[in-house]
Amino acid sequence: MSTIKYFINNINKITELTYEHFILISIAIVLAVIIWFTVGVVIRNNNKLANGVIGVGSIIMSIPSISMYGILVTIPFFGLSRKSAVTALVLYAMLPIVRNVYVALNEVDKSILEAASGMGMNKKNVLLKVQLPLALPVIFAGVRVALVMMVGVATLAVYIGERNLGRLISQGITRTHTDMVLVGGILVALMAILVDMIMAFIQKKLISPGLHNSNEYINQEGC
Amino acid sequence: MIRLKNVSKYYKKKEGAAVSNLNLHVEEGKICVMVGPSGCGKTTTLKMINRIIEPSDGNIYVNDKNVMEQNPNELRLKIGYVIQKIGLFPHYTVYENVATVPKLLGWKEEKIRNRANELLKIVGLSPQEYAKKYPNQLSGGQKQRVGVARAMAANPPVMLMDEPFGAVDPITRNQLQNEFLKIQKKMKKTICFVTHDIDEAIKMGDKIAIMCDGKLVQYDTPENILFSPKNEFVEEFVGSDRALKVLNLLKVDTILDTSLPKISIDTDSDVLKKLALKGQDHVVVLDDEEKLVGYIKLRKIVERRSLEKWDKYIKRYVSTIDEDSSLKNAMVSMLQFDVFNIPVISENGVYKGIVNFNMIKSYISEEYETNNIVDKVVG
Amino acid sequence: METISIFDILTKEAPEHILQHLKLVLISLNIAILIAVPTGVLLTRKSFKKYSSKVIAVLNTAQGVPSLAIVAIFLNILGIGIVPSIVALTLYGLLPIAQNTVAGINNINYEVIEAAKGVGMSDKQVLYKIELPLALPIIIAGIQTSSVLIVGTAAIAELIGAGGLGRMIFLGITHFLPKYTLVGALLCAVMAIIFDQFFRILNIKLTRNYKQT
Missing domain, CATH: 3.10.580.10 (CBS-domain)
Structure with a gap:
């Protein structure tokens, strides 16, 4: 009860923090998709390079977020600014997005690609009209994983100067204020679920109905 | 018309030729079936015609034009291509699959629509019922029909078919073969058809090219292949029951x-x-x-x-x-x-x-x- | 204090924090394994199978609660210190292991199980001789994910008095001592990477003979 009371009494502050949280992950996901999608497409035909890049991604993924922030703030260019927070989030998105783009493009059924080029499509058309649309579900899954992760990771960015829902938790700890912590924690969890649902909705609109509920054409492992 | 002149393919210098010094002439409006045991080079030969595989040596002419002197994509737009795994685009509807090549060729929307509906009817699928379906809603035989319709979309004079009926059950295969022969009677395409099944070759071919180890062993009408196999390999490949196969081939008239x-x-x-x-x-x-x-x-x-x-x-x-x-x-x-x-x-x-x-x-x-x-x- | 060199921090102050951090991680990880694997196995047994997807869904949502909040909630329930930290870390590490145990066992080809029953194995034998060994690669992958999560969350557990490398990181942040933050963060990152690679290699070594293709 007291939690709900706290929520209602502080609705303005909470709305502002939620908005900031949302803005941070929005900036990060847009940048991450632009960068890592491009990287995934570029490395798609080079196995060695791809293994290297994905290896780097998985090492980055295993770095604890507080460490990542801690390292970034000590680099003068980033420092205690939004740059550090965004950079950390973009770096974490590397593995899920690059790996899924690479795997998805390579797992497209070879006979479909042969049919496409056999019909006279040039390489650009094969990639744009056939390979990418077929890879889209898996690529999208990677973006979803990255986005949901960002929502959680962003909370710790309050220790490097961000103002977002994590602030409710960190202040709740210093003031031993349970309601603050609960409101912060629940809202972050809800945001993760909500973001995932929005992505699921976009995915449904964006992906051809011919690919729904079907693992036939693409091996979905690794997402 | 398709003509192969001294065509060879080497994958690696050390190994033997996958196809060696092959000469073949497919007359206009006829079906040439290339048949042989696996690894005989029949599929390689087929894929060299539309340059999915580049020949190492020799010349290939499609309608008197050397394929090597044409842009491969433009060449392929003029050649229908059907493969065993069909390769329908799963993210396209049946209609969009059939419309792929006409769209690439920049046809007008209405012309594409008419053509696609006409083709679906030809292959025995009602456009009202099937045009909006996706490949994963079709049976194997239906997929293959769409594959054939897609290959014929832009009315290419030449078609290449790589074991097109290999992935369906025997009953459906027989049905598809008969229907395709009926279509061919009207369309009169020049067709290169690969199979490993001699019965299918005898049924479908105006002429049969029997291949072994990358070489053409015998190229003749089905009757002549059956009645006078050139050597023991052909005789064995055709099978000891060739008298019965002849019966299958000859019409009552x-x-x-x-x-x-x-x-x-x-x-x-x-x-x-x-x-x-x-x-x-x-x-x-x-x-x-x-x-x-x-x-x-x-x-x-x-x-x-x-x-x-x-x-x-x-x-x-x-x-x-x-x-x-x-x-x-x-x-x-x-x-x-x-x-x-x-x-x-x-x-x-x-x-x-x-x-x-x-x-x-x-x-x-x-x-x-x-x-x-x-x-x-x-x- | 700002004049102290990184080398000094590394040799004089860091070892104590590294050990404390390791202690937190190893204790929590082991407890998490001991709870999560049997739970996962239980969820794949006939009588519980129908609940497994629901339980996993609930745990999945719980995982969406940020580690910071989990840690904070235990501060309020159990107070400050090592015990609440370990409880929080253990809980946070449960999900990946339980989830992978369920997935690993459910992914086994049904024919294999049927064959095992066919040759006369009891349910227990099927579990120990067939299901667990075949699911092992995926279970270990779960432990790998969990270990990395726990290493990271242990640093945050400093906020409720766990000590460890988190102490160096937060000390640096709150007192503007970037060298401490850097050393703590780097060591913590290295520890996570080592855990990650250790389980990855262990998995390859253990399972190279019967990798399911």
Whole structure:
């Protein structure tokens, strides 16, 4: 009860923090998709390079977020600014997005690609009209994983100067204020679920109905 | 028309040629079936025609133009391509799949729509029902029909088919083969068709190219392949039952007996008497539209009874067959109904003639003899 | 204090924090394994199978609660110190292991299980001789994910008095001592990477003979 009371009494502050949280992950996901999608497409035909890049991604993924922030703030260019927070989030998105783009493009059924080029499509058309649309579900899954992760990771960015829902938790700890912590924690969890649902909705609109509920054409492992 | 001149393909210098020094000419409007054991180079040869695989040596001409002098994509737009795994685009509807090449060629929307609907009807899929479906909602046979429709979309004069009916069950395969032959009768495409199944080759091919180890062993009509295999390899590949395969290949009209007297149902009994006097026995009875009614055996009747009201002695044939049936079908019916004669009728029931067991037998043995003699003279 | 060199921090102050951090991680990870694997196995047994997807869904949502909040909630329930830290870390590490145990066992080809039953194995034998060994690669992958999560969350557990490398990181942040933050963060990152690679290699070594293809 007291939690709900706290929520209602502080609705303005909470709305502002939620908005900031949302803005941070929005900036990060847009940048991450632009960068890592491009990287995934570029490395798609080079196995060695791809293994290297994905290896780097998985090492980055295993770095604890507080460490990542801690390292970034000590680099003068980033420092205690939004740059550090965004950079950390973009770096974490590397593995899920690059790996899924690479795997998805390579797992497209070879006979479909042969049919496409056999019909006279040039390489650009094969990639744009056939390979990418077929890879889209898996690529999208990677973006979803990255986005949901960002929502959680962003909370710790309050220790490097961000103002977002994590602030409710960190202040709740210093003031031993349970309601603050609960409101912060629940809202972050809800945001993760909500973001995932929005992505699921976009995915449904964006992906051809011919690919729904079907693992036939693409091996979905690794997402 | 497709012409291969001294075409070779080496994958690695050290290994032997996948295809070596191949010469092949597929005439316009004909189906050439390339057949052979796996690894014989038939698929490689096919894929060199649309440059999915680049030839190492030699020249390939499609409609008198050297394929190597054309942009591969433009070349492929003019060649229909059907593969065993079909390769339908799962994110496109049936309609969008069929419309792929016309769209690449920049056709107008309405022209594409008309063409796609026409093609779906040709391959036996109702556009209303199937155009908006996605490939994963289709059965294997339906997918393959869409594959064929897609390949024919821009009306390419030449088609390449790599085991197109290999992935479906035998019943569907037979059905698809028959339908495709019917379509081909109208469309008259120049077709290169790869299969490992000699029966399919005999059924589908105007000419068969038997390949082994990257070389062309024999290139001939199905009849000649069956009657006079060039060497032991071909003989073995065709199988010891080639006499039966010949029967499958030959239509009943090749030995149709039209010499039996035909009479109309309202013929005067005098005519019958005359026929009986001439020594005729088996007389075919037709109605006034030339449709088959039955037969009468004159000799027995003349011996015992008068020919007034002869029509009560008409007997029905236990079985008839269509004029486009094979001799094998005829034989099967004969064995099934324990008869030696089967009348052949057209689609609308008009009498065409009779096939006779003994005639089939003597035809086959004659063909074998003449060809064996030729073989001995030549070889 | 700002004049102290990174080398000094590394040799004089860091070892104590590294050990404390390791202690937190190893204790929590082991407890998490001991709870999560049997739970996962239980969820794949016939009588519980129908609940497994629901339980996993609930745990999945719980995982969406940020580690910071989990840690904070335990501060309020159990107070400050090592015990609440370990409880929080253990809970946070449960999900990946339980989830992978369920997935690993459910992914086994049904024919394999049927064959095992066919040759006369008891349910227990099927579990120990067939299901667990075949699911092992995926279970270890779960432990790998969990270990990395726990290493990271242990640093945050400093906020409720866990000590360890988190102490160096937060000390640096709150007192503007970037060298401490850097050393703590780097060491913590290295520890996570080592755990990650250790389980990855262990998995390859253990399972190279019967990798399911």
